[in-house]
Amino acid sequence: MDKKISEVAITAVRRAGEVLMRHFGTIEAAQIDNKQAFDFVTYVDKKSETVLIDHLGAAFPDHAFYAEESQRARAGGYRWIIDPLDGTTNYIHGVANFSISVALEHERQIILGIVFDPCRDELFSAVKGGGAFLNGRAIRVSAVNHPALSLLGTGFPFKNKQHLDSYLASFSALFQQVSGIRRLGSAALDLAYVACGRFEGFWELGLSPWDVAAGALLVVEAGGMMSDFAGGDQEVWNGHVVASNGLLHPLLLAATRKYLSPEMLS
Numbered sequence: 001m002d003k004k005i006s007e008v009a010i011t012a013v014r015r016a017g018e019v020l021m022r023h024f025g026t027i028e029a030a031q032i033d034n035k036q037a038f039d040f041v042t043y044v045d046k047k048s049e050t051v052l053i054d055h056l057g058a059a060f061p062d063h064a065f066y067a068e069e070s071q072r073a074r075a076g077g078y079r080w081i082i083d084p085l086d087g088t089t090n091y092i093h094g095v096a097n098f099s100i101s102v103a104l105e106h107e108r109q110i111i112l113g114i115v116f117d118p119c120r121d122e123l124f125s126a127v128k129g130g131g132a133f134l135n136g137r138a139i140r141v142s143a144v145n146h147p148a149l150s151l152l153g154t155g156f157p158f159k160n161k162q163h164l165d166s167y168l169a170s171f172s173a174l175f176q177q178v179s180g181i182r183r184l185g186s187a188a189l190d191l192a193y194v195a196c197g198r199f200e201g202f203w204e205l206g207l208s209p210w211d212v213a214a215g216a217l218l219v220v221e222a223g224g225m226m227s228d229f230a231g232g233d234q235e236v237w238n239g240h241v242v243a244s245n246g247l248l249h250p251l252l253l254a255a256t257r258k259y260l261s262p263e264m265l266s
Contacts, residue, residue: 012055017118048084083210087186101188103213113214132222141224141245142197153190155204191215195222201244229256
């Protein structure tokens with residue numbers, strides 16, 4: 001992949017991060033819209049997305065866009081998959097755990113992934129076949145192979161509360177075997193934390209492609225594993241995500257296959 005694409009994307013993401021930080025702590029109730037029940041959007045989400053699309057679109061006018069807020073598209077063989085603010089609920093409440101997620105897809109393959117945490121100035125990046133990095137330093141998944149020593153991340157099914165009982169059953173099964181489970185509120189950052197070894201694994205249901213695409217590449221390029229709940233390779237597109245250091249993937253899959261099967265989620 002042309003190095004210029006990665007450089008332009010990183011510049012775009014950092015500019016969008018400046019927008020998020022400039023407005024962090026200033027959101028008022030009247031500035032919050034409901035996309036659907038329990039799913040919110042602010043003018044800052046939209047400002048961040050505009051910065052990303054305008055910057056990338058100016059550099060690559062033939063590329064398409066698949067973005068959370070506007071879903072604007074342009075014809076072309078490349079497509080940017082963008083979440084301008086992953087962790088909007090955290091952002092609204094002044095909780096400093098949110099991110100920007102940008103991935104580039106070519107012929108149904110994710111070839112570039114960037115997840116940026118502007119609060120900590122941590123930029124995670126990966127190019128297909130080129131490894132994964134945090135602020136330019138190579139990262140690898142954890143080598144922990146014993147469940148009792150592992151720390152997992154997860155996300156509650158806030159948009160799919162009808163599946164809460166099934167999700168809680170998977171949570172209970174895993175919680176009894178691991179040292180701890182964290183729910184931080186940004187799936188893209190959770191995946192980045194698997195990639196850099198902070199988490200040994202992560203699972204969540206009902207995510208969107210823009211939540212997963214960049215982080216999935218990070219995990220794989222850092223030596224980890226990604227799958228859907230059945231162990232297949234459709235996690236980016238069906239939104240049912242299992243990520244791990246590889247060593248503990250069977251542990252997570254045992255829980256998702258038992259409690260979060262397609263029949264239970266239908």
